[in-house]
Amino acid sequence: MAEKIRIKVNKKIFESQHEACRFYNIPINVVRGRIRRGWSTDKAYSTPKFSKEAGVNHPLKYELNHSFFEKIDKPEKAYFLGLIATDGYISRTGYVSRLTGKKDKRINLVGINLSEVDKHILYSFQNYLKTKIKITISKKGKYTDKKNQKIYFSKPIYRFLIRSEKLANDLLSKGIILKKSLKLKFPSHDIIPKNLFHHYIRGLFDGDGSLSKSNRDNRYQISITGGSKTFLNSLLFYLQSKEITSTNNKVKKRLNKEVFRIGIANKQEILNFLKHVYFKSNEKTRLERKYNKYLDFIKYFNN
Numbered sequence: 001m002a003e004k005i006r007i008k009v010n011k012k013i014f015e016s017q018h019e020a021c022r023f024y025n026i027p028i029n030v031v032r033g034r035i036r037r038g039w040s041t042d043k044a045y046s047t048p049k050f051s052k053e054a055g056v057n058h059p060l061k062y063e064l065n066h067s068f069f070e071k072i073d074k075p076e077k078a079y080f081l082g083l084i085a086t087d088g089y090i091s092r093t094g095y096v097s098r099l100t101g102k103k104d105k106r107i108n109l110v111g112i113n114l115s116e117v118d119k120h121i122l123y124s125f126q127n128y129l130k131t132k133i134k135i136t137i138s139k140k141g142k143y144t145d146k147k148n149q150k151i152y153f154s155k156p157i158y159r160f161l162i163r164s165e166k167l168a169n170d171l172l173s174k175g176i177i178l179k180k181s182l183k184l185k186f187p188s189h190d191i192i193p194k195n196l197f198h199h200y201i202r203g204l205f206d207g208d209g210s211l212s213k214s215n216r217d218n219r220y221q222i223s224i225t226g227g228s229k230t231f232l233n234s235l236l237f238y239l240q241s242k243e244i245t246s247t248n249n250k251v252k253k254r255l256n257k258e259v260f261r262i263g264i265a266n267k268q269e270i271l272n273f274l275k276h277v278y279f280k281s282n283e284k285t286r287l288e289r290k291y292n293k294y295l296d297f298i299k300y301f302n303n
Contacts (some may be wrong), residue, residue: 009045020045064131066166069174076128078196079285081174082203083121085184086226088112090168090176107172108165117289119158121206124284126160135160184226186234197238199285202277204235206287211274211297220297222264222273229260236262244272271301 007014014020021028024045034044072078084090091109114122122135138157175185192200209224226232239245244264264270274294278286 007041010042062131062133064133064162064164064167065129066164067170068129069167069170072174072192072196072200075196075199075280076285078192078199079203079281080125080128081171081176081187081192082200082205083125083207084110084112084171084176084203086204086207087114088176088207090171091178106165107168107178109161109163110167110171111159111161113157113159116156116158118206118287120283121287122158122160127284129162131162133160133162184228184231186231186238198276198279199281201235201238202281202286205277206290209290211270211290211293218300219265220267220270220300222262222270224262225259227258227260232260232262239273242272242276244269244276267301270297 007017007020009020009024012020012023014023017028017031021031026045031044035041069077069081072081089111090107091111092105092107112122112125119135126133126135136159138159174191175187177183177185187200189197205224208226209222211220211222213220224232224235239262264273274297278291278294281291
């Protein structure tokens with residue numbers, strides 16, 4: 001009769017892998033996978049640390065300031081709230097726990113996707129969150145337009161994806177909702193203090209705004225777009241309260257699509273808007289390419 005193979009884990013003797021797994025409350029397939037990858041026996045049976053803020057089923061691999069958006073009391077918090085409102089999102093991970101085998105349906109993912117030229121702001125957000133969660137890069141893509149059969153190449157996208165139930169729920173309480181483009185809520189002064197609100201507007205502008213110059217007559221124009229007419233009307237009301245108005249400053253539907261637009265074409269009003277949003281800003285809380293356009297506009301205005 002073959003002799004049973006005993007296992008020694010952390011100085012304890014077990015009759016089998018199954019017995020050791022029951023003792024340490026860890027699935028046997030996880031242990032076997034770790035051993036195949038070269039983990040030591042003691043480490044293979046270790047239970048990963050979990051974070052309540054990230055979600056109990058999520059292994060805590062990196063440190064993170066989960067309470068960053070709990071209270072909007074600093075310029076950087078207001079700015080990144082605005083940026084996430086436009087270029088970010090919250091969602092469910094759909095993560096299946098190896099311990100329970102159940103799918104996690106909680107809202108616990110926060111993400112921002114930006115182009116390569118704007119990647120610096122993702123690293124700034126990473127520093128503010130005090131985390132080493134990696135910023136990933138999608139490779140250049142290639143696709144063919146079915147209508148004209150032309151081949152196009154997409155540029156790489158920089159993605160900062162954070163798994164944190166606390167962070168996601170704090171954003172949810174401040175107007176960032178699932179599938180937000182058509183239902184985005186404009187925050188009140190109870191959420192963002194009056195002295196910080198222009199930082200939030202700068203975040204919106206960096207995400208869905210533009211300062212462009214016409215090649216035909218060298219005139220400048222500001223555009224801010226969005227999928228929610230109600231949200232843009234609230235933004236328009238805010239701008240009017242700061243005496244930023246012009247005849248073209250209206251919410252209009254764009255090209256019969258569910259996209260709405262605020263346009264500011266008056267030279268003085270453009271200056272008023274830019275001075276307002278860039279007041280007390282720094283390189284950590286603004287997109288440099290748009291700020292450089294602001295500096296170019298100042299030169300144009302003073303000529």
